[in-house]
Amino acid sequence: MTFGGPRQQALCSLAALAELSARDFSIGEGAWPLRGIAVxxxxxxxxxQNRCPHAGHALNLRPNEFMDPTGTWLSCRSHGALFDLSSGECVAGPCAGQALRRIPVQVVDGSVHVAPDVDLDAYLARA
Ligand code: FES
Structure with missing residues (x-):
């Protein structure tokens, strides 16, 4: 799969992100799009990338369900790993010391987009 077109699509609006602090998004078509988390x-x-380094699961079980009860960390709903919002590093849980894989993004006209020159295919190659 290649991502020539979807790259231009907004992942979410900044306003929508402000409502929930974290939202899921997907890029690409078919059964295995690139799944991501915007924070x-x-x-x-x-x-x-919405893929826990512990066992490769998506962090959430329900749409946009990422924040822990304190609103401080991203949490994996499968086995409870907690991740720092700004670094993606796992601070507690079975993958402590590992990190979520960052997807470089930029905000354009109030919407979040994948940054130019990001090789999205490489994310799926390592999935
Ligand atoms: S898959 Fe996330 S902590 Fe196990």
Whole structure:
């Protein structure tokens, strides 16, 4: 699969991200799109591949369900790993010391987009 066209699509709006702090997104068609998480922290957007380094599961079980009960960490609903919002590093759980894979993004006209020159195919190659 290649991502020539979908790269231009907005992953989400900044306003929608502000409502929930973290939202899921997918890029590409078919059964195995690239799944991601967009996070807003202190006015900065971070994005990660939605794939826990512990066992490769998506972190969420329900749409946009990423924040732990304290609203401090991204959490994996499968086995409880907690991740730092700004670095993606796992701070507690079975994959402590590992990290979510960052997807470079930029905000254009109030919407979050994948940054130019990101090789999205490489994310699926390592999935
Ligand atoms: S798959 Fe995320 S902690 Fe196990």
């Amino acid at each position: 807003l922290q202190h006015g900065t957007v971070h994005a990660y």
